[in-house]
Amino acid sequence: MEDRRALATLPPLRGRVQQDAPLAPFTWFRVGGPAEWLVRPADVDDLLLLLRDLPESVPLSIIGAASNLIIRDGGVRGVVVRLGGKAFGEVSVDGDGIIAGAAALDAVVAEHAAATGLAGLEFLCGIPGAIGGAVAMNAGAYGSEVKDVLDWAEVATPAGVIRMAAQDFAFAYRKAVLPARGVVTRARFHARPGDAAAISTRMAEIRAAREATQPVRARTGGSTFKNPPGAKAWALVDAAGCRGLVRGGAQVSEKHTNFLLNLGGATAADIEGLGEEMRARVLATSGVSLEWEIKRIGEVTP
Template sequence: MTTPAATTEQSWTDSVRASLAGLRGRLNADAPLGPRTWFRVGGPADLLLQPADADDLADALRLLPPDLPVTILGACSNVIVRDGGIDGLVIRLGGGFADITVEPDGLVVGAASLDMVVAEHAAGAGLKGLEFLAGIPGSIGGAVAMNAGAYGSDIATVLDWADIVTRDGSTARLSGPALGFGYRRSRLPAGAVVTRARLRATPADPAEIRQAIATIRQSREESQPTRARTGGSTFRNPEHGKAWELIDAAGCRGLALHDAQISEKHCNFMLNTGHASAADLEELGETVRARVQARTGILLEWEIKRIGRATPPADAASPDTGDTP
């Protein structure tokens, strides 16, 4: 949203907070985001909204100024929040979006449901086909938005529909084909928030499903730094090849910058081994991209989302120049 000259950042946040005063969820200013991310880095949100449920979310989006920047965060497992924090309003879905309903041939799951929890519910209900979710860190909303996949399957394979709230507060239900899934992407409308989804599955022996999940867990434990502060796969696999192989061949396994490091165990994972900043992690990633490109001619694409301001905004008490907050 554009703020008039001679107004302060505090004044626009007060205005938005007044507009959203009737909501049932929580709204906080200057809310820390770093502790919520898997990397444990990043600055605050100007405003952080945690809506109570889908109706509360729709009401909020209808009431917000249409030019206010809005950022959606899920489990924060595959994101770097930059050190200066995030402009405008950040929306994070909580417990009101974590319901899981079992049906004879699938699950209806809230967007805040963790992928691993969904896989376990499916196993408990004797429903096969969602085991791959046990290998994906994050929540279902993010999984739909990016067509998350692992271990031979992805969201595009199992999704019947997703309920969304659009930036203007309207609601819609989109089928899998309408979402236009591709490799690690969808055509989710800009600014839309996934609130729940239906995932197809087929009846099977629960013991067989649990064994498949156990195998995936063991594979992750053996091949990935699952107990470290990381963000999952850093770069997308190029059309022909695997990102980790290119990174390894470029001599970047174990490469470090301050407390940011490329994992020795799986070199498509970055780690915060201590007190790395978001800038350290991003600079290390760009260094890896440059080395891989110099060696192979392939420029790796980031899979981790990098969002927010590189540095904190100017003192909120000083007049601004009409830029977005």
């Protein structure tokens, strides 16, 4: 009740505010409970107002394309922020680079670069997410990572918007450091002039490789575990006998063992529990403790 009273004191936001809002439809897994409060800011100023006046006692979560996310069945306490494409999805060419809003899909950014003959961002077409999340987790695929191409990103904080250079994020493998309650709002990526045909060919190769090796048409959440140093997570999972393993309505993909699937009736607990069973089996067979790449938020139901 204390959090609800605190939220009632906030100034009215121009964006959409919903109480007990379903979150499962936003996620690729299509599972999970509701947000206590779901806020979709109208623009950066609206987001800044929320961040400034939100009491520190109220939990804050940020979701984007939710392609690499498990919302637990008990839902998410406090405020969940989702940036919409209308206000935060603009993509524009900026000389030898691209400026993209946090809600712009990674693949769309790659396509904009390709359309203007800019090379170096092709790998983004193989990452199923949005730019804000890509920066926040240093997303990568096919030999490149966000840290390799990011010039700067603007981050909304309770004190205002700050522009952070790539080195300010202390990037590591699938990790970035953001200010407390910081929300990426847009970013600039550098590229280089390239041959349009060669760029298109490379993007087609990446898409074909994803189609051939990953369950891209299933209810999944992308790569489940980070690759340990000197090893591949999928190979460790496979060696532990987890290919096709089922728990409730969740299954380890037969096509790529570092992917979890919702077969249609899974709960978030099924999916997360299956992931933990995979971790336990890998630890028992190889001595390696796999680290989750999928982000998990919310409350576990009793």
